[in-house]
Amino acid sequence: VKVHIQKCANCKPYLGGYRSRKTGKEYHHASMQTRPKPIKDNGIVKYHRETQTVKSKNKFQQSTNDTATQMTTGGTYVANLTDKLIAPGKYLEADVYLENRLRKIITLQSYIRRWLAKNYVNMIRAQRDTRLEWERQEIERKKSEKEERIQRELQRRTNPRTKEDFDLLYCALEKWRQEEMSIINKNKTGAQRKAALAALLEQETHLIASIDQHKIIAEQNNRERNTRKFLDKAADAKRWISVDGKVTEMDTAYTIRAKQLRDLYTSIVMKYLTQEERLDVLMTLKHTVKEHDCKLTREIVELTDREADLLTRGVKEENLEGLRKRICTLFLEYVKNPEFNPEAARLLKVPTDSALLPNSIAFCPSCNQYKPSTEFVLTSNSRSVGKCRSCQKLDNDARMRQDLSLYRKMLRKIRQIEEVSDPLARIVFLLQESDLRYLVENIWNSKSALSSESDLYDMILTRWDKQQEWSPWNCILLSYDEAEAHLKLDSISESYSAPFIQKIHYKHVLARNHFSNLPKMAKSFSKKTVSKQSSRIVPKALPTIYPKSKKDKSISENTTLSGSSEVDVN
Template identity: 50%
Template sequence: MSEQTENEEQEVKDVKEENTDTNPQPGGSTAEQPPDVDREPGSDGEAVQAYRLTKDVLEAAEEAETQADLHNDVEQLREPQKTENVGNSIATDVPETMEEAETQADLSDDAEQLREQRKENVGNSTATGRVVEEQQSLMELGVRPHSSTRMEMSSTDPNTHPLRPLRPPEHDNMPDVITVRVQTDEDVFQEVVVEIERPRQQKAFLGGYRHRLTGAEYHHAAVQTPPKRRPDRGVVVFSRNTQTVELKSQVQQCAVNISTQMTGIGCYVSCMNDKLVTPGNYITADEYHDRRLRAVILLQSFARRWLAQQEVGRLRRERDRRMAWLELQERRRREEKEEQLRDRRHRWMNPQRREDFNLLYHALEKWRCEEEQRINSSLQGAERKAALCSLLEQETQLIAAIRCHRIAVQNNNYDKTVRNFLDKSAAPHQWRAADGRLIKMDSQHTVRARELRDLYNNINLSTVSQEQRLHVLMTLKHTVKEHACQLTQDIVDLINREVDLMTRGVKAASLEGLRKRISTLFLQYIKTPVFNPEVAKHLKVPQNPSQLKNNMFLCCGCHRYLHSANFSSSASARLSSQCRNCTGLDNIARSRDDFSCYKNILRRLRADEQRLNEEAKIPFLLQVEDVRYLVEVVWTSRSALHASSDLYNLVFIRWERQRDWSPWNCILLSKEETSAHMEVEDIHKAYEATFIRRIEHKHTLARRHFSQIAVMAEYLDSPPTAALGNQLVSKPITMATGKHATDTTLASAH
């Protein structure tokens, strides 16, 4: 058996050598170069190998027809099998042959069958050369399954779409099986073997885009990837059967006739298992529906009860929140009033400003009027005159005490005023940049003003040694000697005199007057624009004669020519005939009024309007005198609702909330009444017609007064003439009596 096998192997080698001589390798010089062919999807070799294999098969078939030897047929049968195992043939070109026969007798039958099959394949796989249309298939060209053909392919646009050979699977570096590490539980990993399946055919292009520069194509991943399949729930959904009622017919009649056995003569049927059935009450349809209705009503009652409890809880929370807000507002108003009273009491006990002293004089006048009224009502004759004389002496003493306290306050405030003046002149120039930063810049004038300020502070120091005092005096002497004038000469003479006295051993207490004169003259030196140019813009009296001439006015009280800043002005842009000092002196001697309450009303009005409308203008055009006229003349110093007369508790707010504040769109109320009025949406629905006509009449008076002022006339929105006449006729002007009537007459004349 082994010798037979060796003989067969030797014959196979001879056949291979013969085939090699007749069919040289493609790499040789005489080999025919195969054309570019397409490789079928799923094949194991390239197009070139398919072409070579086709030639070998054809030559082997021709040789099989001429050879008669059985052994040659066997070798030709085994040759394709070996070629297929090493990867040099295609399984679809040559069908697999039968296995090696177990006995020598079966070889001849197999050879005859193989020879007939090769002739049939060769006849079916031959195609004539012609141009193939684009839409023709291989079956139309005569190519049958398990056969081979030769085709030549070319691209219509080789530059844009060139033909590239496909990469064979054996050149891929990706292994067929990989190991993946998967985390199955916390800190638990498992290695899973994954087999990579290579696609048998290329994906169809379903969408994408092409790069304009490189020409590369990109496919959409969402289109190329199949969607995730939903798990089967076991129930058919979105079908007609699930949406359609299923109907069926069922027969209730028995198919077989039956009978029931009854107790009778000669027949006994036990009744141990029988049941006694008693019929109940018959329920009609109306009773059934009535029971359902009662059940529904019961459910609705419980549901409505729950909804009512929720609504009551909401209303209770709103009420508590409203009460808390009202309590907060009341506490805030009470604290504000207490703070106002404390501030007024502090101003009484420790007055520092002119308004504080006006408050003292106002309290003094109020006390004098009450005492005078008490004396006139209780005493008569000589006792009344003696009591009035005693009251006059007490008033004189109180006025003198207030005057002494005022002089002391002025002396104490002098140093503070001078210090503020020097700080303003020595401050650097500053402005806001575009990004909001504050930019500061020092000039030579500001540096000069800062040096003079520091020198003035050093001169006024009292707790210094004699050496330090001499050093400061020498510095001052060299500073003022830069300019030669009478003022600088007087300062130098005083400095030399103090130095001489200090060297003689004079005490510091004896030099206090001399040092005060030096400080006063040096302050005058600092306020001179020639020596300190930066101080010119902070002086009340301008240095330019033309400006001094235009802004100088004559005071009818003191008969002096003063700057316009010394006179008070109103919205009419007219200066009063008396300066501020004469007006204050006249107020102290006669009326003794306190205007701080009107200033507070104006300040609060401006703050409220600034919060509601940043572009409000009318409240900032009014002055204290205008507010006083509105309060005293137009609104008679009383609240419009409850007639409250506490001026420190009255405020101005809008009459119609949608319009800006103006003297003809305002109402005077107490602080407690403002919150209720600001919540009114429509004043014609909230107030009575009589009250509305009274408020409109006051607006008419204010419009008539402020229409005479040019700066206020442009903001007037005058009502129709007929309506104005009706208001004037229907509501006459009512003036108060006594002192208030006299003040009203004077204000109207003004």
């Protein structure tokens, strides 16, 4: 079938349509292909003005639905399949009804109570389990901490590095000696005892000698490390921390110079270089030191020339070792001289310019030397300066052999706690390790005031009255757990018995008498100095004995930076 499509030539007429209220779209009525008949105009007016203006109204109407019941009669059948037969129950009086209801309520309640009780039991059971688990972990933690500590001590004893490690060794030696002595005194008399004591002395000397050997090794290692530290410090850029936490770094001409010297030092001590590389290093060194002409630089130049000469002649590396060491030592001296490395002036212990010397220089009667006040350890009740640090150390190694590392740790801990709880705390920062030792050993007998426990590693001197600042007369020696519980108490007088409080007060009186200088010292320091320089505190009353004529001599002896004298005050 062929369908002919005739394209409509004229425009589609508007035949009406409608607009969707929801979408606003317009729909037009379709038009047919055949055009409508043209309306004949027979001269009659077919519209009326009134039809256009008449008011119309829409109203929905719903007619009522009629229903009726119908019973089965003669002519009608109604199905009764869905009908129900309802019989009247027993009549309940109000009292019976209420009683029934109460009984049911009680049954329901008992079920609910049982359910709640079960929940509660489960909860406390879980709590008990967590508590037991925590206790177990706590015990394990303490055990592992103790093991770790022992391990660390063993490590320190086998590989001593710092001053504290050697203190520990000497302390152990002294303990061993005393034990042996007591055994000998108990079992032997007369000539036998003397012989045994002599043997013991010999053993002791052997042990001291072996400790000293360790010391020499440690000093060598420390020297190398200190040199590195010194060079790195000098070459470090200046840093500021701004308010927003950003770090600003700045290289000055001095630090750049220090950096160059550090790099040069690194390449000088570097091993396994080829001949050409070594010659290159030597050339750089020569050019660097040549900038200044003095005895030291001339010596360095001479030595580098010598090594270069020997290298080109093919001398073996092993034979050059001594020469290299000399070059290295001389160059270090060069680096440490503020004239050639200005940044070093900042790091030298004793300023080379005598005008800049601090006026707190004191005399050590033991080694007959003048030293800066930082080289002296002052206990809080010392009246004179006494011996310098190194003399005291020597004395300690030889006679008392005390190990203060335990007290150092405890003091650090107390200071940390005080710093947090009271930013204005002063007294604890004035106290030194030996003071704390006196406090713990002589006043508190190294025992917890509550449980007489004597493991000092697990103990701390905590505040007695938690509202007051920590001080020797406001503290109590307790184990960590006890201290924690003690600080939670609201009232001391209600928690402890009167005799106990009396005992503690007595100890406080003893401490106050021993450290009677402390309150005065604390007053003489402003808040600022305490927070800034907590470790290097020297009382104002310190006598400064300083004859002027001896000034230069004593300084020149101390100008070199000695690594071994670097001791942590805290």
